[in-house]
Amino acid sequence: MITAGLDVSSNNIGWSINIDGKYSCGTFSSKSVLIAERGYHYQQWLFHFLCGNHDGVRRGPKIQKLAMEEPLPSNRMRREVSEGGMFDNKIVERFKPMTSMASLRGAYGFAFVTMVTAHIARVPMMEINVQKWRHDFLGFRTKNTDDFGRPFKDKGARTEYYKAKAIARCEQLGLTPDTHDAAEAVGVNFCLDGLIQKEALSRRVATAKEKAEALFSSPG
Template sequence: MLLAGFDISSVAIGWSLMDRQGKVVACGTFKPAGIDVWGRLGSFAAWLDRFLREHKPRAVAIEEPLRSDASRTERSTITDRNGRSIMKERSVSITPLTTARALYGFAGVARMICSLQGLPCREVNQRAWRKDFIGVAQAPREIPAKQRTHWLKATAFAQAQRIGAKPDSHDASDAVGVCSWLYGEILRSARAARSTPARHTVESMFRSAAE
């Protein structure tokens, strides 16, 4: 029995396979070909269909796309005609619309292919799998803001190596983290089923993957 985890983007897809003992049996990176994002989406769809048919995982997890409505507040100071300093604020989208469209497109295709193959598929927020895999949901405050994403990815890479995986990129090690979260979810669902045997939810599908 294998589980599959994917860190999906429009440029590179990290993938990981884990067995029923929680051991990473393989991981890597797939870079879809195409002259634009939609061409790469078609390349990804064909690759994922082949990948799932070849390895036959019992369940799949993908990192959920970033929120398209998330924004941050930018502050700047200007000087008016009287020489006074005035603080101005503006709301700036964290994820550009074109990026969000691509991410949701890739995630949607992954869910569609899993559905067509009858595979249960879960999406997990990056903060959730990081908390589960490396013990923190975000980088420590003492890490400079511009270096926090790199710190998180480097920490996940080191953790993937620590558990015996051999990632060839940060995308692959993130996929190991996603797959590790899925494995943990299956174990947690199985424990919950023992105390609540009458539950008939999506968790029951994941329990069957552990049997």
């Protein structure tokens, strides 16, 4: 089966493809400053990618199953506390969205473009949670400390750690991803392949169980 994985954002699109057990990966990006135009360029590229034009020149086999990283929830809020004005010592507490509207348009808009394009190309598609593919590909869902047991100083440091781990894991597989987006797409692809194998094994076990039950329940 020819499978593919995507790490989707409004800036860079990491992609991975597995043909006969051999992975390759790369990054698609549009130079347009307009998000709508970037979305259009992505849709055009993705359709050709799914239909077999994997590297922009050579026509290869059509993708048979696609997975993309599930967009993060948009309802997360952050708490902000501030003091009142000069004549008011009252503490003011506010809750604001953690994600900007521009980021939401990119994350959910490009995810929707992915779903629609896969439907048009008649390629089955699924979403995979970030913690699920990290568990299968990197061996952990989330981390509070680095490899030396030191706590991350902030969210940015944790994110950079995840990126570095994805790239290092790809290098173990003999790949040289050009961006962390490409490395993370390989993780999504790797997780998809594991789910497909698990499903196939479950079907084989169920078939063997049915045959055994039929054999022992038959008369004589």
